[in-house]
Amino acid sequence: xxxxxxxxxxxxxxxxxxxxxxxxxxxxxxxxxxVIGLLWYVGRRRGWNWVGSICLVSLVGGAAVGLVLGAAAxxxxxxxxxxxxxxxxxxxxxxxxxVKRVEGERELEREHLRRLLFVAGxxxxxxxxxxxxxIDLNFGVxxxxxxxxxxxxxxxxxxxxxxxx
Amino acid sequence: MRRLLLLGGLIYGLILVSLTMRxxxxxxxxxxxxxxxxxxxLYEPQEPQLTVARSLSTDRVSPGTPVTVxxxxxxxxxxxxxVLLEDLLPSELDxxxxxxxxxxxxxxxAVVELAYTVSGLRGSYHFSDAQVTASDRFGLFRRRxxxxxxxxxxxxxxxxxxxxxxxxxxxxRVYSGLIPARQGGAGVEFFEVRAYQPGDxxxxxxxxxxxxxxxxxxxxxxEQERVADVGLILDVRRRSNVWSSGDSLFEHAxxxxxxxxxxxxxxxxxxxxxxxxxxxxxxxxGYGKVQRERILxxxxxxxxxxxxxxxxxxxxxxxxxxxxxxxxxxxxLFEDDVQMLVRLRARGYQLLVISPDPVDFEAKRLxxxxxxxxxxxxxxLERGLLIRWLWQAGIRVLDWxxxxxxxxxxxxxxxxxxxWYRAVGVSP
Numbered sequence: 117x118x119x120x121x122x123x124x125x126x127x128x129x130x131x132x133x134x135x136x137x138x139x140x141x142x143x144x145x146x147x148x149x150x151v152i153g154l155l156w157y158v159g160r161r162r163g164w165n166w167v168g169s170i171c172l173v174s175l176v177g178g179a180a181v182g183l184v185l186g187a188a189a190x191x192x193x194x195x196x197x198x199x200x201x202x203x204x205x206x207x208x209x210x211x212x213x214x215v216k217r218v219e220g221e222r223e224l225e226r227e228h229l230r231r232l233l234f235v236a237g238x239x240x241x242x243x244x245x246x247x248x249x250x251i252d253l254n255f256g257v258x259x260x261x262x263x264x265x266x267x268x269x270x271x272x273x274x275x276x277x278x279x280x281x
Numbered sequence: 282m283r284r285l286l287l288l289g290g291l292i293y294g295l296i297l298v299s300l301t302m303r304x305x306x307x308x309x310x311x312x313x314x315x316x317x318x319x320x321x322x323l324y325e326p327q328e329p330q331l332t333v334a335r336s337l338s339t340d341r342v343s344p345g346t347p348v349t350v351x352x353x354x355x356x357x358x359x360x361x362x363x364v365l366l367e368d369l370l371p372s373e374l375d376x377x378x379x380x381x382x383x384x385x386x387x388x389x390x391a392v393v394e395l396a397y398t399v400s401g402l403r404g405s406y407h408f409s410d411a412q413v414t415a416s417d418r419f420g421l422f423r424r425r426x427x428x429x430x431x432x433x434x435x436x437x438x439x440x441x442x443x444x445x446x447x448x449x450x451x452x453x454r455v456y457s458g459l460i461p462a463r464q465g466g467a468g469v470e471f472f473e474v475r476a477y478q479p480g481d482x483x484x485x486x487x488x489x490x491x492x493x494x495x496x497x498x499x500x501x502x503x504e505q506e507r508v509a510d511v512g513l514i515l516d517v518r519r520r521s522n523v524w525s526s527g528d529s530l531f532e533h534a535x536x537x538x539x540x541x542x543x544x545x546x547x548x549x550x551x552x553x554x555x556x557x558x559x560x561x562x563x564x565x566x567g568y569g570k571v572q573r574e575r576i577l578x579x580x581x582x583x584x585x586x587x588x589x590x591x592x593x594x595x596x597x598x599x600x601x602x603x604x605x606x607x608x609x610x611x612x613x614l615f616e617d618d619v620q621m622l623v624r625l626r627a628r629g630y631q632l633l634v635i636s637p638d639p640v641d642f643e644a645k646r647l648x649x650x651x652x653x654x655x656x657x658x659x660x661x662l663e664r665g666l667l668i669r670w671l672w673q674a675g676i677r678v679l680d681w682x683x684x685x686x687x688x689x690x691x692x693x694x695x696x697x698x699x700x701w702y703r704a705v706g707v708s709p
Contacts, residue, residue, distance in 0.1 A: 169287050176291055176314075180298060180307055189306045197313045204317070207284065207420055211384065215365065219385035219393065224363065227386075228418050235320045239313025246309035255303065262300035266293065272322070273289045 117225050118209045125202035126156050129175050129195050136182055136191025149178060149195075160206055168206040175199035189247045197236050197243075204232055285421050288318055321421035329415045330358025331387075333430040335408060341435040341578075344402050347377050348434060352395040352411060356387040365414040366395060368430070374401040401436050403535065405582040408432035437577045438535045441688040443544040446695045450509045450631040452605035458508030458549040465502030472504040510553075510566060511545045512602040513538055513576075516612030517558030518592065519585045523613075523639045525646035533637050533683040534611050535580050540687055541609055541635070542576045554579055555601060557594070559586015563601060594621040605629040613639040614667055614678075623674045632676040633695075640664055641682045 130153025134146040152174050159167025176199060179192040208228055212218055292314050299307035331354055338349040352368050368381040379397030387393065411430045416423040445459065453460050465472045474487050477498035490499040515538045522531040538554070545552045546569065553566030554576050564579045566572075590596055594617075602608060608625065612618065614636045626632050644657035668678045679694050681687065 169284075173287070173291065176295070176310070179310055180295060183304065183306045183310065184302060189309070192306075193310060193313075196310050200313055200317055204419055208418075211420060215380075215382050215384040217380040217383045219383060224384075224386060227362075231320065231324075231418050235317050236313065239316040242316060243309040243312035246305045246312070258300060258303055262296060265296055269289070269292060269296070273285070 117222075118205055118212060118228070121229060122160065122202055122205035122209055123157065125198050125205055126153055126160070126171075129153065129198035129202050130156075132191050132198060133175060133178055133182065133195035136179075136187045136195060139191070140182070140185065140187040142182075142185055142187065145178075145182075149175070152178070156202070156206075160209075165210065168203050172199050172203040193240065193243055193247065197240055200239075201232055201236050285318075285321075288314060288421070292318065317419065318421070321417050321419045324362060324417040325422040326361055326363075326415035326417060326424050327359050328424060329356070329361060329364065329413050329426050331356055331413055331426075331428055333411045333428045335411075335430040335432045337432055337434060340433060341437055341581075343439055344436055345400050346436075347398045347400045349396060349398050350381075350408070350432070352430060354387075354393045354395065354411070354413075356389060356391050358389070360389050361387045361415045362418050363416050363420075365416075366393060367412045367414070368395060368397075368408070369410050369412055370399065371401075371406040371408065373404060374399040374406055374434075399434075401434075403436050403438045403532065403581060405578075406434040406436070408434070435578060435581045437581045438532075438539040440543050440577070441536065441540040441686070443540050443688050444692050444696060445548060446541070446544055446633075446691065448509065448511070448545075448607045448631065448633065450511075450605060450607035451629055452603065453507035453509045454551060456508045456549070457506060459506055460509040460548075460550070461504045461506060464505045466505040468503035468505050470504045471501060473502045474499050475502050476500070508549045508551060508568075510603045510606035511550045512566070512606060512608045513542055513545075513552060513554045514597070514608060514610045514612075515554065515556045515580075515583065516610065517556045517562075517583055517585050519558065519587045520592075521558075521613050521615070521639075522585050523643050525643055528642075528646070530613060530637050530639055530642050530683065531585060533681075533687070534613075534635075535583055537635055537637070537681070537687045537691075538611050539577060539580050540691070541611070542580075543573060546570075546573050546576075552576065553601070555598070556583055557597060558591055559584070559588050561591065561598060563598075594618045597621060597625075599625065599628070599630075602630065605631070607631045607633070609633045609635065611635045611637075613637055614664070614671075616663075616667060619667060619670050619674075622671060622676055626674050626676055634671060634676060634678045635681060635691075636668070636678055637681050637683050638664070641684075645684065 130149045134149040137143065137146040137149065152171055156167055156171040176196050179196045182192045183189055212221065218224065292311050295307060295311035334353045336351045342348055354366055364385055364387045366383050366385070370376065370381055377398040377400050381395065381397050383393060383395055385393055409429065409431060410427045412425065412427055414423055414425045449461060461470065465475065474490055477486060477500040481500045485500040487499045487501050515534060522529060542552055542554065551566045551568050552572060554564040556562040556579065562579065564575050567575065608630045610632065612634065614634065622632060640657060640660040644653065647653045668680055671678050679690065681690050
């Protein structure tokens with residue numbers, strides 16, 4: 117179930133980003149996302165553990181570049197969420213296959229997919245308004261907000277790293 | 282952790298680029314990633330509070346026998362969404378059946394059982410810890426704890442049944458046994474003719490001697506048979522071992538020691554074991570089944586060792602062995618051992634050397650080439666000379682090609698004491 121969902125997510129991520137580019141003046145770039153999707157799929161089948169992270173960065177980076185180049189923001193956002201889901205499912209599938217005995221495997225998979233769907237849906241929901249509503253901020257306020265966000269995030273990550281150690 | 286860093290890096294990157302570009306859309310791309318990170322943080326696992334109980338189907342087995350290990354893990358803390366339980370096996374043991382790892386959700390109070398079967402070669406194996414890794418469903422945050430779950434498995438060496446090995450130490454103990462004691466008295470073998478003493482049984486009277494010497498009365502005396510002190514010395518110096526094609530000469534030596542210990546103990550003797558190599562491992566002499574168990578456990582633990590002090594036999598702690606007792610050395614032998622063995626013989630110890638042949642062992646496992654054959658021939662000549670020196674010093678040597686089973690070789694070579702050796706064995 118997880119493997120199928122992971123494959124579907126890879127297809128959706130690459131497809132939505134490629135579609136977004138295909139509908140923009142930068143059509144030729146759509147092919148690149150198809151190649152990335154294919155690489156991810158093949159890498160997963162062959163057990164290349166590194167391929168998931170590289171492809172996630174490539175697809176999210178591609179989505180960001182697409183937004184800068186003027187591609188439709190909706191497709192880019194959908195592509196990002198699908199790439200994130202594929203990355204998560206890829207990792208989860210590897211965790212399941214790395215252990216020969218998994219207690220309540222179906223239940224684990226179901227719960228995982230349920231939470232991932234909720235998180236992806238919530239992410240989409242929260243990310244949609246900024247795409248639709250535009251608020252003009254002057255540069256100073258933007259920098260201040262950005263700095264606050266970066267500082268806050270770095271504190272959270274530092275705290276989490278300490279806790280995990 | 283790498284996943285967390287990657288995710289954090291992506292979020293950082295998107296926020297910085299969106300700030301630089303003053304683009305709300307770019308910032309929006311970071312939101313699903315932040316939500317994902319937040320969900321991981323929200324369900325971050327707490328410190329696992331588990332208790333682990335280990336049980337083994339048996340704690341002492343012979344090599345290759347499967348042993349079932351059961352691990353019962355109880356969650357006494359909060360529920361854990363995803364837990365990887367892993368029993369850390371000694372690397373030398375082979376997993377025959379089942380799994381030593383399990384991935385499972387663990388609710389409060391839930392119990393998970395891990396059962397698997399292992400087998401291994403001779404050795405003493407210690408199970409120490411179980412590793413528990415709890416994580417959130419997304420695998421972003423992990424907590425790893427090591428829980429102590431001790432257990433010990435002894436894989437004892439194989440014990441071959443030997444026929445009685447005749448030994449003639451100069452001194453025996455007071456209890457009756459099977460070793461000729463060089464003293465007249467009650468026994469089986471004729472020992473001497475002596476003057477009749479009141480109380481001697483009629484059948485002991487030597488009528489022929491009485492007929493030759495009228496006026497005197499003679500009786501036969503028989504050789505008393507008693508138990509003796511036997512000291513087994515196993516050579517565990519690293520240089521005494523030869524590894525070839527996954528087989529070890531040392532393992533053969535250990536099996537021979539186990540067989541000898543069993544045989545001497547069965548004859549009622551007091552047997553001690555000294556393992557000489559990296560350090561001196563001494564099993565105090567004793568009798569019977571308890572001593573058998575002690576010696577087998579010591580042999581299960583036996584490991585090769587290096588030591589500058591114990592590199593040569595000259596530091597053999599002879600005071601551990603009673604004077605004039607029987608010593609049995611199990612060693613492939615080196616040229617520099619001869620001097621010490623001759624010295625032991627001179628001190629009155631009765632020596633028997635069981636020498637697994639390292640030359641034959643290695644030569645049979647090497648590819649047949651003229652250079653190998655020439656080297657083996659030279660090494661055989663040297664070894665033959667070494668063994669002859671020992672024989673000349675009155676030391677019995679069993680030159681054992683380990684391809685032949687030890688019980689057969691021991692029976693053929695040690696089953697009877699040569700007449701000349703009996704003469705050498707008599708105290709001056």
